[in-house]
Protein backbone atom coordinates (compact mmCIF):
# COMPACT_ATOMS: atom_id res chain seq x y z
CA UNK A 285 0.00 0.00 0.00
CA UNK A 286 1.54 3.32 -1.00
CA UNK A 287 0.64 6.75 -2.20
CA UNK A 288 2.63 9.81 -3.07
CA UNK A 289 1.93 13.48 -2.60
CA UNK A 290 3.42 16.49 -4.27
CA UNK A 291 2.60 19.91 -2.85
CA UNK A 292 3.29 23.22 -4.54
CA UNK A 293 1.65 26.50 -3.56
CA UNK A 294 -1.99 25.71 -2.95
CA UNK A 295 -2.02 22.69 -5.28
CA UNK A 296 -1.44 19.12 -4.20
CA UNK A 297 -1.32 15.96 -6.31
CA UNK A 298 -2.05 12.67 -4.54
CA UNK A 299 -1.27 9.49 -6.45
CA UNK A 300 -2.62 6.16 -5.22
CA UNK A 301 -1.82 2.55 -6.01
CA UNK A 302 -5.45 1.45 -6.17
CA UNK A 303 -8.93 2.87 -6.38
CA UNK A 304 -9.54 1.49 -2.88
CA UNK A 305 -6.70 3.60 -1.48
CA UNK A 306 -7.84 6.59 -3.49
CA UNK A 307 -11.41 6.33 -2.23
CA UNK A 308 -10.27 5.89 1.39
CA UNK A 309 -8.06 8.97 1.17
CA UNK A 310 -10.83 10.90 -0.60
CA UNK A 311 -13.36 10.04 2.12
CA UNK A 312 -10.87 11.10 4.83
CA UNK A 313 -10.23 14.37 3.01
CA UNK A 314 -13.94 15.12 2.59
CA UNK A 315 -14.52 14.34 6.30
CA UNK A 316 -11.62 16.64 7.25
CA UNK A 317 -13.06 19.54 5.21
CA UNK A 318 -16.54 18.85 6.62
CA UNK A 319 -15.16 19.14 10.16
CA UNK A 320 -13.38 22.40 9.56
CA UNK A 321 -16.44 23.93 7.84
CA UNK A 322 -18.66 22.87 10.73
CA UNK A 323 -16.26 24.38 13.25
CA UNK A 324 -16.03 27.58 11.26
CA UNK A 325 -19.70 28.14 10.42
CA UNK A 326 -21.89 25.13 11.26
CA UNK A 327 -22.71 24.11 7.67
CA UNK A 328 -20.98 22.18 4.89
CA UNK A 329 -21.85 23.33 1.36
CA UNK A 330 -20.52 20.71 -1.03
CA UNK A 331 -21.01 20.49 -4.81
CA UNK A 332 -20.59 17.11 -6.47
CA UNK A 333 -20.28 15.99 -10.10
CA UNK A 334 -21.29 12.82 -11.92
CA UNK A 335 -19.14 10.05 -13.37
CA UNK A 336 -16.86 7.64 -11.53
CA UNK A 337 -16.47 10.11 -8.65
CA UNK A 338 -19.70 8.85 -7.10
CA UNK A 339 -18.51 5.23 -6.81
CA UNK A 340 -15.26 6.51 -5.30
CA UNK A 341 -17.26 8.48 -2.71
CA UNK A 342 -19.06 5.33 -1.52
CA UNK A 343 -16.34 4.85 1.08
CA UNK A 344 -18.33 7.48 3.02
CA UNK A 345 -20.95 4.79 3.62
CA UNK A 346 -18.62 3.02 6.07
CA UNK A 347 -19.65 3.30 9.77
CA UNK A 348 -16.45 5.25 10.51
CA UNK A 349 -18.10 8.13 8.64
CA UNK A 350 -21.84 7.42 8.87
CA UNK A 351 -21.73 7.41 12.66
CA UNK A 352 -19.38 10.35 13.18
CA UNK A 353 -20.63 12.82 10.59
CA UNK A 354 -23.67 14.99 11.31
CA UNK A 355 -25.30 14.62 7.90
CA UNK A 356 -27.95 17.22 8.75
CA UNK A 357 -25.22 19.84 8.30
CA UNK A 358 -24.57 18.86 4.68
CA UNK A 359 -26.02 20.94 1.85
CA UNK A 360 -25.54 19.23 -1.50
CA UNK A 361 -25.32 20.88 -4.91
CA UNK A 362 -24.35 19.71 -8.39
CA UNK A 363 -21.47 21.21 -10.37
CA UNK A 364 -23.36 20.17 -13.48
CA UNK A 365 -26.46 18.31 -14.47
CA UNK A 366 -27.84 16.85 -17.62
CA UNK A 367 -31.21 18.37 -18.58
CA UNK A 368 -33.26 15.20 -18.10
CA UNK A 369 -35.86 14.21 -15.52
CA UNK A 370 -34.50 13.18 -12.11
CA UNK A 371 -35.33 9.52 -12.67
CA UNK A 372 -33.55 9.39 -16.05
CA UNK A 373 -30.55 7.09 -16.41
CA UNK A 374 -28.41 10.08 -17.55
CA UNK A 375 -29.23 12.17 -14.48
CA UNK A 376 -26.24 13.00 -12.26
CA UNK A 377 -28.68 13.34 -9.36
CA UNK A 378 -30.02 9.83 -9.94
CA UNK A 379 -26.50 8.40 -10.01
CA UNK A 380 -25.58 10.09 -6.72
CA UNK A 381 -28.90 9.30 -5.10
CA UNK A 382 -28.92 5.63 -6.09
CA UNK A 383 -25.32 4.96 -5.08
CA UNK A 384 -24.83 7.29 -2.14
CA UNK A 385 -27.28 9.94 -0.98
CA UNK A 386 -30.30 7.71 -0.44
CA UNK A 387 -28.22 5.72 2.09
CA UNK A 388 -27.29 8.74 4.16
CA UNK A 389 -29.53 10.73 6.55
CA UNK A 390 -29.21 13.98 4.61
CA UNK A 391 -32.14 16.37 5.04
CA UNK A 392 -34.12 16.23 1.75
CA UNK A 393 -34.49 20.02 1.60
CA UNK A 394 -30.68 20.30 1.77
CA UNK A 395 -30.34 18.39 -1.51
CA UNK A 396 -30.45 21.10 -4.17
CA UNK A 397 -31.31 19.39 -7.43
CA UNK A 398 -31.62 20.91 -10.88
CA UNK A 399 -35.06 21.05 -12.53
CA UNK A 400 -34.44 18.80 -15.52
CA UNK A 401 -37.97 19.23 -16.84
CA UNK A 402 -37.36 22.86 -17.79
CA UNK A 403 -35.41 24.09 -20.80
CA UNK A 404 -31.62 24.17 -20.30
CA UNK A 405 -31.69 27.96 -20.10
CA UNK A 406 -34.52 28.04 -17.56
CA UNK A 407 -32.96 25.25 -15.49
CA UNK A 408 -29.63 27.12 -15.32
CA UNK A 409 -31.28 30.39 -14.42
CA UNK A 410 -33.42 28.74 -11.71
CA UNK A 411 -30.40 26.93 -10.22
CA UNK A 412 -28.44 30.19 -10.23
CA UNK A 413 -31.33 31.84 -8.39
CA UNK A 414 -31.42 29.07 -5.75
CA UNK A 415 -27.70 29.49 -5.15
CA UNK A 416 -28.07 33.27 -4.94
CA UNK A 417 -30.70 32.90 -2.21
CA UNK A 418 -28.48 30.53 -0.27
CA UNK A 419 -25.53 32.91 -0.49
CA UNK A 420 -27.82 35.63 0.83
CA UNK A 421 -28.83 33.46 3.80
CA UNK A 422 -25.18 32.39 4.36
CA UNK A 423 -25.82 28.70 3.73
CA UNK A 424 -23.10 29.15 1.13
CA UNK A 425 -20.30 31.59 1.93
CA UNK A 426 -19.66 34.55 -0.36
CA UNK A 427 -16.25 35.20 -1.80
CA UNK A 428 -14.69 38.43 -0.52
CA UNK A 429 -12.84 39.17 -3.74
CA UNK A 430 -15.76 38.82 -6.15
CA UNK A 431 -19.49 38.33 -5.73
CA UNK A 432 -19.27 34.57 -6.30
CA UNK A 433 -20.40 31.79 -3.97
CA UNK A 434 -17.53 30.23 -2.06
CA UNK A 435 -18.43 26.55 -1.73
CA UNK A 436 -16.69 24.74 1.11
CA UNK A 437 -15.86 21.98 -1.35
CA UNK A 438 -16.34 21.43 -5.08
CA UNK A 439 -15.71 17.86 -6.26
CA UNK A 440 -14.92 17.46 -9.96
CA UNK A 441 -14.43 14.31 -11.98
CA UNK A 442 -12.29 14.91 -15.06
CA UNK A 443 -13.43 13.27 -18.30
CA UNK A 444 -11.08 11.62 -20.82
CA UNK A 445 -11.03 14.82 -22.93
CA UNK A 446 -10.11 16.99 -19.92
CA UNK A 447 -13.62 18.31 -19.30
CA UNK A 448 -14.80 19.06 -15.79
CA UNK A 449 -18.42 19.64 -14.75
CA UNK A 450 -20.00 20.30 -18.20
CA UNK A 451 -17.20 22.61 -19.28
CA UNK A 452 -15.77 21.05 -22.44
CA UNK A 453 -12.44 21.76 -24.17
CA UNK A 454 -12.45 24.78 -26.49
CA UNK A 455 -16.18 25.33 -25.93
CA UNK A 456 -17.49 28.95 -25.72
CA UNK A 457 -18.96 28.04 -22.31
CA UNK A 458 -15.43 28.48 -20.94
CA UNK A 459 -15.68 32.20 -21.64
CA UNK A 460 -18.83 32.71 -19.55
CA UNK A 461 -17.68 34.72 -16.56
CA UNK A 462 -20.64 36.85 -15.56
CA UNK A 463 -23.00 33.98 -14.67
CA UNK A 464 -22.64 31.49 -11.80
CA UNK A 465 -24.57 28.76 -13.58
CA UNK A 466 -24.86 28.52 -17.34
CA UNK A 467 -26.12 26.04 -19.94
CA UNK A 468 -25.08 24.30 -23.14
CA UNK A 469 -27.23 22.60 -25.75
CA UNK A 470 -24.41 21.09 -27.83
CA UNK A 471 -22.40 18.97 -25.43
CA UNK A 472 -19.86 16.84 -27.32
CA UNK A 473 -20.88 14.03 -24.98
CA UNK A 474 -24.39 12.67 -24.64
CA UNK A 475 -26.79 14.12 -23.55
CA UNK A 476 -26.44 17.46 -25.41
CA UNK A 477 -28.34 19.72 -22.99
CA UNK A 478 -26.67 20.43 -19.68
CA UNK A 479 -26.32 23.09 -17.03
CA UNK A 480 -22.97 23.76 -15.39
CA UNK A 481 -21.16 25.88 -12.83
CA UNK A 482 -18.91 28.38 -14.59
CA UNK A 483 -15.16 28.55 -14.00
CA UNK A 484 -15.79 31.70 -11.94
CA UNK A 485 -17.70 29.65 -9.37
CA UNK A 486 -15.32 26.69 -9.43
CA UNK A 487 -12.28 28.92 -8.96
CA UNK A 488 -13.92 30.83 -6.09
CA UNK A 489 -14.40 27.71 -3.94
CA UNK A 490 -12.52 27.29 -0.67
CA UNK A 491 -11.50 23.79 -1.74
CA UNK A 492 -11.57 22.04 -5.10
CA UNK A 493 -10.88 18.37 -5.70
CA UNK A 494 -10.33 16.89 -9.16
CA UNK A 495 -10.49 13.10 -9.42
CA UNK A 496 -9.17 11.13 -12.39
CA UNK A 497 -8.68 7.39 -12.67
CA UNK A 498 -7.63 5.06 -15.47
CA UNK A 499 -5.04 5.05 -18.22
CA UNK A 500 -7.39 6.64 -20.74
CA UNK A 501 -7.27 9.86 -18.68
CA UNK A 502 -3.44 9.96 -18.45
CA UNK A 503 -2.95 12.29 -21.44
CA UNK A 504 -5.45 14.87 -20.17
CA UNK A 505 -3.98 14.62 -16.65
CA UNK A 506 -0.54 15.36 -18.11
CA UNK A 507 -1.83 18.34 -20.09
CA UNK A 508 -3.63 19.72 -17.04
CA UNK A 509 -1.02 19.17 -14.34
CA UNK A 510 2.27 19.41 -16.23
CA UNK A 511 0.78 22.26 -18.25
CA UNK A 512 1.95 20.82 -21.56
CA UNK A 513 0.15 21.06 -24.86
CA UNK A 514 -0.12 24.80 -25.61
CA UNK A 515 -2.12 23.71 -28.63
CA UNK A 516 -4.96 23.07 -26.19
CA UNK A 517 -5.02 26.32 -24.22
CA UNK A 518 -8.66 25.90 -23.36
CA UNK A 519 -8.45 22.63 -21.47
CA UNK A 520 -11.01 22.94 -18.67
CA UNK A 521 -9.11 20.78 -16.16
CA UNK A 522 -6.08 23.03 -16.58
CA UNK A 523 -8.28 26.10 -16.06
CA UNK A 524 -9.27 24.87 -12.60
CA UNK A 525 -7.08 27.20 -10.56
CA UNK A 526 -8.80 28.38 -7.38
CA UNK A 527 -7.91 32.03 -6.80
CA UNK A 528 -7.72 31.76 -3.00
CA UNK A 529 -8.72 28.15 -2.32
CA UNK A 530 -6.84 24.87 -2.30
CA UNK A 531 -6.78 22.39 -5.18
CA UNK A 532 -6.11 18.69 -4.66
CA UNK A 533 -5.88 16.16 -7.48
CA UNK A 534 -6.68 12.54 -6.58
CA UNK A 535 -5.19 10.15 -9.15
CA UNK A 536 -4.52 6.47 -9.46
CA UNK A 537 -1.20 5.24 -10.88
CA UNK A 538 -2.73 4.72 -14.33
CA UNK A 539 -4.07 8.26 -14.62
CA UNK A 540 -0.75 9.60 -13.29
CA UNK A 541 1.39 7.43 -15.59
CA UNK A 542 2.30 10.22 -18.04
CA UNK A 543 3.17 12.87 -15.46
CA UNK A 544 6.75 14.17 -15.66
CA UNK A 545 7.48 13.40 -12.03
CA UNK A 546 6.30 9.85 -12.65
CA UNK A 547 8.45 9.03 -15.65
Ligand SMILES: O=C1O[C@H](COP(=O)(O)O)[C@@H](O)[C@H](O)[C@H]1O
Pocket residue numbers: 333334335336337364365366376440441442443444448449450473
Ligand atom coordinates in the same frame (compact mmCIF):
# COMPACT_ATOMS: atom_id res chain seq x y z
O1 LIG B 1 -20.40 14.15 -18.29
C1 LIG B 1 -19.82 14.13 -17.23
O2 LIG B 1 -18.60 13.49 -17.15
C2 LIG B 1 -17.70 13.71 -16.07
C3 LIG B 1 -16.67 12.58 -16.00
O3 LIG B 1 -17.23 11.30 -16.14
P1 LIG B 1 -16.38 9.93 -16.18
O4 LIG B 1 -17.36 8.89 -16.58
O5 LIG B 1 -15.27 10.12 -17.17
O6 LIG B 1 -15.85 9.70 -14.80
C4 LIG B 1 -18.47 14.05 -14.83
O7 LIG B 1 -17.68 14.35 -13.78
C5 LIG B 1 -19.43 15.20 -15.08
O8 LIG B 1 -20.00 15.66 -13.89
C6 LIG B 1 -20.44 14.69 -16.01
O9 LIG B 1 -21.58 15.44 -16.22
